[in-house]
């Protein structure tokens with residue numbers, strides 16, 4: 582890995598304290614951490630099959646976020662609200678405001694669905710930081726842009742999910758390139774945080790594509806560190822279908838965009854199932 586590769590910021594996509602400390606030591610820096618319900622509950626799975634009350638689980642999430650803050654005193658830390666399609670904007674706002682008291686400057690992750698956008702608009706207006714997650718389309722990105730107009734740079738992240746698009750045969754990296762192009766038409770108040778990155782080469786490609794920030798599994802960050810410049814230049818056919826740029830307008834009301842996508846539905850379900858899987862029935 583050469584210094585010129587580190588153009589974007591690097592976040593670790595994990596809730597594991599050991600992994601965060603390890604990556605910070607390996608790189609000599611770490612710009613942030615993204616947690617989500619799935620990677621958080623994984624840290625509690627110790628083979629005992631213990632289950633928790635909702636409040637108990639939230640308390641453990643809070644403790645974990647505060648422990649991450651002690652390893653990363655100034656980096657960005659993303660904390661995700663619990664949401665499914667039935668969760669209202671008001672319910673997301675209540676959760677977000679509570680999570681915002683856990684640490685200074687948290688980025689609150691909200692799903693990029695209609696209620697998530699309404700919540701984002703309100704929270705940004707109150708000066709809070711947000712990270713709009715589960716992004717698979719340019720229409721979602723345009724809606725995020727419009728819903729958060731007026732935010733300062735650093736306040737709003739958008740997380741396009743590269744790996745989950747790749748899993749369906751679509752080239753997730755094209756979405757990142759399309760969002761870079763889309764946002765060149767506007768101000769720069771939304772930062773692109775490329776997510777769902779499973780390999781070192783995906784990570785390098787996301788940085789080259791112009792993502793402002795890349796969040797990745799620790800194993801992929803380690804792989805990226807070990808890549809040589811010839812690894813990075815070698816081009817292999819990926820067999821994925823390209824995602825064309827649509828030049829979506831950035832000046833409509835955000836409720837006008839078509840932001841539905843099957844991967845949003847399955848993603849919401851996966852996060853909710855993982856969280857509920859540890860709750861007492």
Ligand code: E4P
Pocket residue numbers: 594615616617714740742744745776777778796
């Ligand atoms: C990070 O913000 C995302 O939640 C994460 O990258 C999702 O990764 P996955 O698609 O591998 O679950």
